Amino acid sequence: MEGYAKLALHVVGLAFVIAQEAKLYEFDDPSQSTFFVQGYSITQLFVFGAIMAIRRAVDNAAEYGEQPLVYTVHKTKIATTFAKYDKQEADSMLSTSRIIFVVVTVASFQFKLISMFSLFVFGFLRTVSMVTNPLFRIYCLGAADMGDLERPWGPDETLWKEDSDAAKAGLEDTAPQDSKKADSKKAGKKTTKKNE
Secondary structure: OHHHHHHHHHHHHHHHHHHHHHHHOOOOOHHHHHHHHHHHHHHHHHHHHHHHHHHHHHHOOOOOOOOEEEEEEOOEEEEEEHHHHHHHHHHHHHHHHHHHHHHHHHHHHHOOOOOHHHHHHHHHHHHHHHHOOHHHHHHOOOOOOOHHHOOOOOOOEEEOOHHHHHHHHHHHHHHHHHHHHHHHHHHHHHHHHHHO
């Protein structure tokens, strides 16, 4: 329940920060700027609300549960479960979204480094990024975790498959030994036959 409370607090704080910053901002054209601020607020509420829905769906995903997941990161083998991996990804998504929101909001309203239109475009791009996120597609849109949605999703993460690289390496190492044993047996049989 603590995770849900934190996410709810983020959403409430997000709405308060935008409203407070917009109130202090001196708009050149209030009619257009209000539209951009509203659009930005809606996109950010959608992003954080989607994260809340994903976290709740991850906890209630009985089809995954403790299903094991083994993958490698920079040649380091990591063993975990689907549920833990998805929670880790959701927490990372929350932290990243929170940092980006604070930086962009302060840069726009406090220092006016970003125009209102750019702020609206940024909110739209954040929405597109959320909709195309694997967690959102699996838990909110009901997509199957196959193909490009198969875990792991990190650029440096590779699924560990014992029946591929490791097994082939083992077979290559043992194959010459087996052939040598077979050759020695054949040679032994030939020498016994000659002696007879």
